[in-house]
């Protein structure tokens with residue numbers, strides 16, 4: 001869940017800051033992060049008390065029939081939380097959650113028949129664990145497949161499990177052995193409270209995971225696999241972990257169902273229900289706990305209403321399908337809408353969480369003296385050395401035997417007309433397209449054979465021309481994710497200062513594209529890589545903002561210890577920021593050296609500027 005201390009309310013740029021978000025003036029940090037965290041704990045505690053009272057009230061006050069229905073809603077809520085992970089957070093299609101639940105229920109029935117001690121308290125986690133290998137199995141095709149192809153695979157798995165379960169009845173069913181509940185959970189009222197406790201436990205665990213790098217990687221995955229890998233995260237690892245966690249939770253929900261019904265049969269886990277659950281999860285926004293609960297409640301209430309009015313139950317599926325389509329069109333489920341409304345009401349018009357500001361001189365890491373930097377640059381191996389790299393797309397030679405060096409401590413420009421091969425070269429060195437020969441060295445270490453995320457971890461980070469910043473994160477979550485380390489408040493503020501005027505609690509979804517691109521630069525540099533390849537960071541900026549960015553980029557090597565390869569069309573920015581520049585044309589290097597000399601070369605003027613030299 002989104003931490004309660006974070007704002008989701010869009011905020012207009014603060015006075016004095018340009019609209020694109022590049023920070024014009026340093027602003028005093030107000031140190032509101034701790035206060036927000038404290039408020040978050042209070043909200044959590046308050047929410048827990050209110051929900052506990054509500055659950056006890058329902059258990060004590062509702063007629064037994066409604067307690068049974070409420071129990072079904074909560075168990076469905078647990079299942080929907082499993083979908084909230086794999087579909088809601090990680091953005092993958094899974095139409096086999098009921099199959100995972102069936103495996104959990106089957107395991108529970110078997111443990112019951114065997115009389116394994118500990119009862120449901122022990123069987124529940126074991127049921128979840130039993131579903132995990134199947135989750136990983138289904139995660140494997142997800143490494144290559146997406147969208148409709150993944151939907152078919154997961155639905156096929158659900159059908160297979162259904163056939164297997166139907167052919168082999170659940171353990172104990174033929175002998176009439178019912179799943180026993182431990183002492184204290186015998187009545188439905190007690191079992192309802194137990195289900196509420198399990199739901200809450202899952203919700204809290206997921207909320208905690210959400211604050212970790214793993215949780216951020218799921219949400220980054222949803223936005224862009226390329227950007228996730230470029231931030232040093234293993235995409236297969238993120239996908240498999242999402243499926244494994246999701247299968248565990250679904251398995252637990254199956255175990256709860258076995259405890260509720262006492263005897264389960266394959267009909268309880270019909271593959272069609274997986275489809276309905278997916279639609280409900282999307283409609284309700286099951287990536288938030290309250291969304292999962294709303295979805296579970298809706299499933300029960302709609303079915304009950306249809307039953308009372310003698311309407312066929314299938315109409316419920318139509319309602320959920322329409323709701324899911326609506327949520328997909330809007331890009332948000334009911335829980336997102338609810339949260340947006342609550343945050344709008346709670347948040348004062350003048351936000352207390354100030355945009356991250358320039359650090360006070362004492363907070364900023366002091367740049368090393370100029371002489372020391374010069375020595376570092378002389379003695380250290382080159383930050384980036386590209387030797388003889390080529391890229392071909394069929395017959396098209398996009399990059400032809402390019403050799404380029406970014407010395408340590410330098411901001412180096414890479415320019416060239418459209419189609420010159422700049423992006424192809426960046427894709428090749430960062431590992432996104434196979435390089436046809438050549439080597440890429442980072443800080444003297446050959447990274448040519450490494451996967452994208454390993455190159456990133458080895459110190460080669462990049463940004464993208466297209467907006468690929470995950471909109472499901474806040475600024476703070478994103479910067480921590482991108483930097484791959486737990487940033488302190490001061491460092492977080494320092495990373496934003498002078499570059500982008502946003503507050504750590506701002507949701508990225510509320511930022512404009514230009515601001516997101518600068519945020520991506522901030523996140524990349526906060527990782528303090530050996531070299532950062534920045535792909536047109538000034539796109540969309542006005543002239544004065546671009547000038548400020550140039551001055552800011554010039555300080556990057558001393559401030560972060562990071563050298564920069566800057567790909568830009570804005571030659572003024574290149575002149576302002578770079579001490580060296582390489583020009584590409586038709587995939588070949590046609591000039592390299594100090595910007596003033598390179599831009600004066602007739603060949604560059606002809607090729608890049610489309611002009612004949614004037615002298």
Ligand SMILES: Nc1ncnc2c1ncn2[C@@H]1O[C@H](COP(=O)(O)OP(=O)(O)OP(=O)(O)O)[C@@H](O)[C@H]1O
Nearest residue numbers: 393396397398416417418419420421422423424425
């Ligand atoms: N996936 C692809 N398949 C085939 N050809 C491609 C592909 N991607 C790029 N090209 C071609 O490779 C050449 C280099 O393209 P690239 O995008 O690397 O140039 P660029 O310098 O980055 O251009 P721009 O400044 O417009 O981004 C172009 O001729 C382009 O048409």
